[in-house]
Amino acid sequence: MLLEVQDASKHFGGLVANDRVSFKVRAGEVMALIGPNGAGKSTLFNGISGVDPLTSGSVSFRGERVEYLPAREIARRGMSRTFQHVRLLPAMSVIENVAIGAHLRGRKSFVAAACRSERAEEARLLHEAALQIERCGLAEQMYEAAGSLPLGKQRIVEIARALAADPCLLLLDEPAAGLRYLEKQSLAGLLRRLRAEGIGILLVEHDMDFVMGLADRVLVMEFGQKLASGLPEEVQRNPAVIEAYLGGVE
Ligand code: ADP
Ligand code: MG
Numbered sequence: 001m002l003l004e005v006q007d008a009s010k011h012f013g014g015l016v017a018n019d020r021v022s023f024k025v026r027a028g029e030v031m032a033l034i035g036p037n038g039a040g041k042s043t044l045f046n047g048i049s050g051v052d053p054l055t056s057g058s059v060s061f062r063g064e065r066v067e068y069l070p071a072r073e074i075a076r077r078g079m080s081r082t083f084q085h086v087r088l089l090p091a092m093s094v095i096e097n098v099a100i101g102a103h104l105r106g107r108k109s110f111v112a113a114a115c116r117s118e119r120a121e122e123a124r125l126l127h128e129a130a131l132q133i134e135r136c137g138l139a140e141q142m143y144e145a146a147g148s149l150p151l152g153k154q155r156i157v158e159i160a161r162a163l164a165a166d167p168c169l170l171l172l173d174e175p176a177a178g179l180r181y182l183e184k185q186s187l188a189g190l191l192r193r194l195r196a197e198g199i200g201i202l203l204v205e206h207d208m209d210f211v212m213g214l215a216d217r218v219l220v221m222e223f224g225q226k227l228a229s230g231l232p233e234e235v236q237r238n239p240a241v242i243e244a245y246l247g248g249v250e
Helices: 041-049 071-076 094-105 110-114 118-135 151-164 181-196 208-214 232-237 239-246
Strands: 003-012 015-025 030-034 056-061 079-081 169-173 200-204 217-222 225-230
Touching (some): 015 056, 030 041, 030 208, 041 071, 041 169, 079 151, 118 151, 217 239
Parallel strands (some): 015 225, 030 200
Antiparallel strands (some): 003 015, 003 056
């Protein structure tokens, strides 16, 4: 078990964005988080990853409580995330953007760092970045400005950057939004390969075909609460889900 979220709640003043949401993610599984706009999915990501801490509830990551830790420390322990809106430095190259992720995971120890020259450290980061870019199938774009790539490729760069921190759990907030069919296919292929390597993936996604073809389990949220969870085919048949989310789509 990688991640156990128990009774996660987040209040913004009087607004309850997350209301006692509980779920688990195992190593080597894709858990999809779906639900209408405003259901609280991104807020939940922010709570789990420490970007905007929960109001109450607990988050255990690899057996340790992390809900009180800063985002950087949670990332250092092996949880990487992407954001709903692309956050790249557009004028910098793909490899530089990805190297930032390798830098986040940090050095092994202060002594080890002190023994390396800055140039050696930079070379190490760029080497790690190049490996992740190749893993994600973007080798040809490695030295192009990140901002010059089509949106689909920019989203893959963000995943490469998250991977450069060497995570065991990836949180992806709408990675397929705005992608064309073939780009979605290649994204799904990448996520399947990562899952096969044992990485746990929690992803927010709107495209039902994409979710149902990829996810091992699905969690449906509405108005900040868990509406349903289970296997994709179970969730798809759940009348409450059809009513709330699928809204007449069969
Ligand atoms: P989703 O990602 O499912 O579309 P969000 O988590 O972004 O939903 O938002 C859930 C609710 O919380 C919405 O009503 C949104 O307006 C509100 N919300 C999100 N972030 C903030 C914030 N920083 N301050 C106040 N309200 C917020
Ligand atoms: Mg969102």
